[in-house]
Amino acid sequence: MPEGIITKAISGFYYVQEGDVVRQCRARGVFKKNGITPLVGDRVLYEPMGSEGIVNEVLPRKNELVRPPVANLDQSVLTFSAKEPEFNAKLLDRMLVHVERESLPAVIILTKVDLLDDPSVAENWLQPYRDMGYETVPVATKQGAGLERVRELLQDKLSGLAGNSGVGKSTLLNALVPGLNLNTAEISQKLGRGKHTTRHSEIFRVFDDTFVIDTPGFSTLEFTGMEPEDLSQYFRDIWDVGMDCKYRGCLHESEDGCAVRPGSETGRVSATRYRHYLEFLAELKEAKEYRY
Ligand SMILES: Nc1nc2c(ncn2[C@@H]2O[C@H](COP(=O)(O)OP(=O)(O)OP(=O)(O)O)[C@@H](O)[C@H]2O)c(=O)[nH]1
Numbered sequence: 001m002p003e004g005i006i007t008k009a010i011s012g013f014y015y016v017q018e019g020d021v022v023r024q025c026r027a028r029g030v031f032k033k034n035g036i037t038p039l040v041g042d043r044v045l046y047e048p049m050g051s052e053g054i055v056n057e058v059l060p061r062k063n064e065l066v067r068p069p070v071a072n073l074d075q076s077v078l079t080f081s082a083k084e085p086e087f088n089a090k091l092l093d094r095m096l097v098h099v100e101r102e103s104l105p106a107v108i109i110l111t112k113v114d115l116l117d118d119p120s121v122a123e124n125w126l127q128p129y130r131d132m133g134y135e136t137v138p139v140a141t142k143q144g145a146g147l148e149r150v151r152e153l154l155q156d157k158l159s160g161l162a163g164n165s166g167v168g169k170s171t172l173l174n175a176l177v178p179g180l181n182l183n184t185a186e187i188s189q190k191l192g193r194g195k196h197t198t199r200h201s202e203i204f205r206v207f208d209d210t211f212v213i214d215t216p217g218f219s220t221l222e223f224t225g226m227e228p229e230d231l232s233q234y235f236r237d238i239w240d241v242g243m244d245c246k247y248r249g250c251l252h253e254s255e256d257g258c259a260v261r262p263g264s265e266t267g268r269v270s271a272t273r274y275r276h277y278l279e280f281l282a283e284l285k286e287a288k289e290y291r292y
Pocket residue numbers: 111112113114115139140141142163164165166167168169170171172184188193
């Protein structure tokens with residue numbers, strides 16, 4: 001039986017893509033009995049029937065994200081611009097907390113580096129993240145710089161694309177697909193970002209077996225359902241240094257002799273990262289007070 005991927009689900013119909021062909025399919029009733037609802041991103045076995053089809057089986061899922069509802073995400077791609085709008089390190093650290101919570105690998109893309117007067121600034125921003133093991137790519141889309149690396153990192157994967165409006169996501173996708181020539185409004189619409197379109201989740205094929213989906217959830221401000229003690233495990237650098245902390249359950253906040261705190265001053269954890277950690281920690285503590 002042919003295998004495809006669900007790219008869109010609307011009112012009982014599943015759109016199953018195999019190569020260039022997309023079929024509108026219904027799901028077999030057995031899914032409802034088993035309590036399985038096919039999700040966008042699911043790999044499925046389907047039975048072609050004319051130009052349509054029937055989804056017979058959902059293959060085992062690698063993972064499942066709630067916001068947006070999508071299965072089998074391979075990685076998150078966090079996109080920031082160096083300028084217009086200005087690079088926002090705090091938002092990046094916030095997104096990384098959400099991404100780490102989902103146990104997804106992250107790729108950090110810094111666009112518009114051509115607008116920097118001093119290109120070494122981009123390296124200074126990215127190096128700490130590279131040291132933590134994240135893939136980082138500086139990009140100047142119009143000049144073609146970094147595009148080949150982005151293409152390699154996306155190839156044959158389903159990526160959750162996150163990033164504020166105007167950072168250059170659509171421009172980048174267009175540049176990756178010669179001849180795609182979608183206008184940026186069309187790409188925004190396919191990614192579910194269009195202002196006046198109904199929001200449903202949909203994955204968007206960029207090339208080959210390479211798909212992206214908009215993941216606005218990674219930009220959300222709240223850390224719903226997280227305890228203050230949980231935060232450090234989502235900061236890779238603080239977690240590593242925290243291993244040396246002699247205090248069990250240390251929040252690395254103010255304790256004398258805490259391994260992370262002096263570490264931040266001697267450069268093992270960057271001062272900026274540590275500041276963001278403390279700011280997020282304060283948010284979590286405040287949210288906790290509201291709860292009780
Ligand atoms: N100088 C420079 N400008 C860029 C680059 N990439 C994108 N831009 C410009 O940035 C603006 C916003 O780009 P978009 O691709 O529409 O941004 P987006 O992230 O898709 O925005 P939304 O669709 O609103 O989410 C456009 O005017 C692009 O021409 C780049 O690498 N260098």
